[in-house]
Amino acid sequence: xxxxxxxxxxxxxxxxxxxxxxxxxxxxxxxxxxxxxxxxxxxxxxxxxxxxxxxxxxxxxxxxxxxxxxxxxxxxxxxxxxxxxxxxxxxxxxxxxxxxxxxxxxxxxxxxxxxxxxxxxxxxxxxxxxxxxxxxxxxxxxxxxxxxxxxxxxxxxxxxxxxxxxxxxxxxxxxxxxxxxxxxxxxxxxxxxxxxxxxxxxxxxxxxxx
Amino acid sequence: xxxxxxxxxxxxxxxxxxxxxxxxxxxxxxxxxxxxxxxxxxxxxxxxxxxxxxxxxxxxxxxxxxxxxxxxxxxxxxxxxxxxxxxxxxxxxxxxxxxxxxxxxxxxxxxxxxxxxxxxxxxxxxxxxxxxxxxxxxxxxxxxxxxxxxxxxxxxxxxxxxxxxxxxxxxxxxxxxxxxxxxxxxxxxxxxxxxxxxxxxxxxxxxxxxxxxxxxxxxxxxxxxxxxxxxxxxxxxxxxxxxxxxxxxxxxxxxxxxxxxxxxxxxxxxxxxxxxxxxxxxxxxxxxxxxxxxxxxxxxxxxxxxxxxxxxxxxxxxxxxxxxxxxxxxxxxxxxxxxxxxxxxxxxxxxxxxxxxxxxxxxxxxxxxxxxxxxxxxxxx
Numbered sequence: 001x002x003x004x005x006x007x008x009x010x011x012x013x014x015x016x017x018x019x020x021x022x023x024x025x026x027x028x029x030x031x032x033x034x035x036x037x038x039x040x041x042x043x044x045x046x047x048x049x050x051x052x053x054x055x056x057x058x059x060x061x062x063x064x065x066x067x068x069x070x071x072x073x074x075x076x077x078x079x080x081x082x083x084x085x086x087x088x089x090x091x092x093x094x095x096x097x098x099x100x101x102x103x104x105x106x107x108x109x110x111x112x113x114x115x116x117x118x119x120x121x122x123x124x125x126x127x128x129x130x131x132x133x134x135x136x137x138x139x140x141x142x143x144x145x146x147x148x149x150x151x152x153x154x155x156x157x158x159x160x161x162x163x164x165x166x167x168x169x170x171x172x173x174x175x176x177x178x179x180x181x182x183x184x185x186x187x188x189x190x191x192x193x194x195x196x197x198x199x200x201x202x203x204x205x206x207x208x209x210x
Numbered sequence: 211x212x213x214x215x216x217x218x219x220x221x222x223x224x225x226x227x228x229x230x231x232x233x234x235x236x237x238x239x240x241x242x243x244x245x246x247x248x249x250x251x252x253x254x255x256x257x258x259x260x261x262x263x264x265x266x267x268x269x270x271x272x273x274x275x276x277x278x279x280x281x282x283x284x285x286x287x288x289x290x291x292x293x294x295x296x297x298x299x300x301x302x303x304x305x306x307x308x309x310x311x312x313x314x315x316x317x318x319x320x321x322x323x324x325x326x327x328x329x330x331x332x333x334x335x336x337x338x339x340x341x342x343x344x345x346x347x348x349x350x351x352x353x354x355x356x357x358x359x360x361x362x363x364x365x366x367x368x369x370x371x372x373x374x375x376x377x378x379x380x381x382x383x384x385x386x387x388x389x390x391x392x393x394x395x396x397x398x399x400x401x402x403x404x405x406x407x408x409x410x411x412x413x414x415x416x417x418x419x420x421x422x423x424x425x426x427x428x429x430x431x432x433x434x435x436x437x438x439x440x441x442x443x444x445x446x447x448x449x450x451x452x453x454x455x456x457x458x459x460x461x462x463x464x465x466x467x468x469x470x471x472x473x474x475x476x477x478x479x480x481x482x483x484x485x486x487x488x489x490x491x492x493x494x495x496x497x498x499x500x501x502x503x504x505x506x507x508x509x510x511x512x513x514x515x516x517x518x519x520x521x522x523x524x525x526x527x528x529x530x531x532x533x534x535x536x537x538x539x540x541x542x543x544x545x546x547x548x549x550x551x552x553x554x555x556x557x558x559x560x561x562x563x564x565x566x567x568x569x570x571x572x573x574x575x576x577x578x579x580x581x582x583x584x585x586x587x588x589x590x591x
Contacts, residue, residue, distance in 0.1 A: 003316045006316075007316070048309055048312060049312065049317075049318045053312070053316060053317050053318050054317075054318040056316065056317040056318070057312075057317035057318025057319060057320075057343035057344075058318065058343055058344050058376075059376055060351075060371070060376045060377040060378075061371070061377075100374055101374065101375075104373065104374050104375070105375075105400075105402065105403045105404045106400060106403065106404020106405070106406040106426050106427055106428060107404065107426065108426055109423055109425075109426045109468075109469075109471070110423075111408075111421060111423045113373070113374050113421065114420060114421045114422070114423070117418065117419060117420045117421070118218075118221035118222065118223055118419075119223050119224040119411075119419050119420045120420055124219060127215055127218045127219055128215070130215075131211050131212070131214070131215040134211045135211055138211075146211075149211065150211040150214060152214075153211060153214035153215055153218055154211075154213060154214030154217070155214075156214070156217075156218050157213070157214045157215070157216070157217025157218040157220075157221075158217060161371075162369055162371050163371035163377075163418075164221070164371070164417055164418050164419070165371065165374075165418070166218065167374050168371055168374060168377070171374075172374070172375075172376060173375055173376060174376075
């Protein structure tokens, strides 16, 4: 069962990548052809493997943060006002990465990753904290976070993928990179907007002085 | 969310680790005994990373990986049986290639390597090995197979998820440990950015239960664990640092749940694998390359060879003080022979009769097998 779910997640990766490269948004009424091409690419045999098996070999099972991000992208790709990651989602993913990754790379004797296994003494605290954040996020209206955390905990509870570790369901490096890029783009846009507005205000002042 | 949390909190829990000691092997012969032979038979141009286990009928099952060269896509894992009656190694045969693993795991596999074997007290043989799908060895992942007929057939591979980074950079090399509840501690190490040692605890179904960190930082890999009793063990690790270059040592007194900060032993280590074992008199023994300089190739170091010998060291105080007592291999300096020699990746398994069996890579061409007994060790100690 985990193979099926995993390959479905990788079909999302290939689909999104193909649609992005094909710029299917510009195809107008021919957009279904773009989707059909992407669907064919997914199951193209290359050597001994299908393209989605290559993707699974290279990336492993994807986290639900990544799946949610890809699904959102896929569902809104044809829209003019495409939905992007909420800042709160970006922030929480990056915060979790900052907490998880350094110790997993060998900084210090304590391994944050190990507390994601049920037999760890801290596992109950992790599950409770994630569930608590999810419920609070829903209550406060941060839907993307609430959906992400709910799906992650539920999938982990059902052992949907190969991993027994809750962290693998929550985040992966791909979504962390995507969130970092999203934050950088948003920050750049904000800086650009502010500098434009300052230039505009400065220009107005000059005119008024004149 | 509540349903998910309840399901997650109901996952199976395992108690803290307690080492399984097993029964002491019966020692048959008391006359010193030492025999050397080749376990591999030249089926492939290159061989490396041997492992072995004793079978209930007294035979030995050895495995290694072989192919055109290390990391090549044509590398397979080979197996051979040492027949105790005929005292001969049988013809080796490939038991695992990347296509078979790919079919088992439903994903792309680029190469296979580093098999490690153990016989579980409940009967089955457990094989842990690495696969690479992305780049070099640092992106390895660990897999596990089980055989219930002493290696004649193997169940499909299970993929172990052990890392939050696309599950890459967990490798295996040395002997596993068994816990009292029947779970298995795969001695592993990490090579991406940090280089450190850890234990991956799994059950016979290939479910990862937990991970225990032996060391942290960026200079200790390939742990070899000498279990002293149910709670105490010592880990000896290969030193990957550029300055100290000593065999590193760490101890546990809680079954491997926590480990002391690692320290340097008096033994030199030119960034090469070591293997520890305990004899029937509770002495600690270590197989190692007794050389100083860190060089991958001897020619870079004025002809001094970092893996040009294979030594045996003994310790009476659980690895604090050591004495080199024997050289299984000792090549001449390269300036004298014009050839570089490499003896690496030692592995020791104890046979049903208490005999010690050392396996190692000889110049990447042959897997050597040396048999010796307790009496021979007594002479050396």
